[in-house]
Amino acid sequence: MGGGSGALFVAVFLACAVEAVEATTIVLAAGTARDWRSAATGTAAAIVLLAIIVAALGPAVAALPLRELRLVVGALLLIFGLQWLRKAILRAGGYKALHDEDAIYRTQLASATAAPRRRFGSVPDWYGFTLSFKGVLLEGLEVVFIALTFGGNAHNIPLAAVAAGCAVVVVAAAGAAVRAPLARVPENTLKFIVGIMLTAFGTFWGAEGAGAHWPGSDAALLVLVPAIALFAVGLVAVLRRGKASRAPAGGGAPAPEAG
């Protein structure tokens, strides 16, 4: 695996792992509070629908002209990357609550427990089915988007698909093994890294799609990634200093939140 392929694999794996952790939290809440069979059926139904979407969109993405694909996908990746990085910097700087899978799991569990139980066909609990179906489908769509766009741009959809599959299998296996929210996964750090990767790849592909030529071609990514990382770390330091100078004595941390 070359440097470019390695970077592609790592970027797709990390981005998909973050989405898989969020989907796993929802499925675990549906299974624990409602019914494991219904949660598993909802998960399987969502995976089948995602497979159909991949089968339909995969060849279409591969057939698009590379320059237009890079322009559109680069723009989208850059917007996503900057939004992720913005949130991650605000969290690291103390201006936004850390993403807490334990707290999200407890909230999901409480609302799932309160809903009435209703059978639908062979599904023992319709609420548990739809909760895990929606969670896996929405997070799965993000996984599909990341794998197809990264893979399409790098002309290596199979490698991106393998990276996405590995991330989902690793996270799902960990979730199945512990049957508890994956609170030990350093999700905030992962999101920070993924934000940097999405921003770097988005900047690179977006500019190429708009007609720019990078000095050193693909090697420019090896400068862009660390440069954006350094810039982001610098912004965190500035925010922390500002927060420390403004904080009143005994001021509490922001409450945990999703997203």
Place this chain on the structure above:
Amino acid sequence: MGGRVRAFLAFLYDFVIGDDWRIAAGVVAGLAVTYAVSQTSVPAWWVMPALLVVLLPASLWRATRKR
């Protein structure tokens, strides 16, 4: 039906645009400038990195000012 369409559009807006619409607008503007510069003899690769240096701190500044 109208409610479902509205919910889908809200999901799409949240998915693509997110918390700060100025980031999306800035990226689109930056790519347009990149294209315009690429049509001249001046290199255009620096436009997007220069945009990042302005766009991200500006968005963070707005977010922290509100808190």
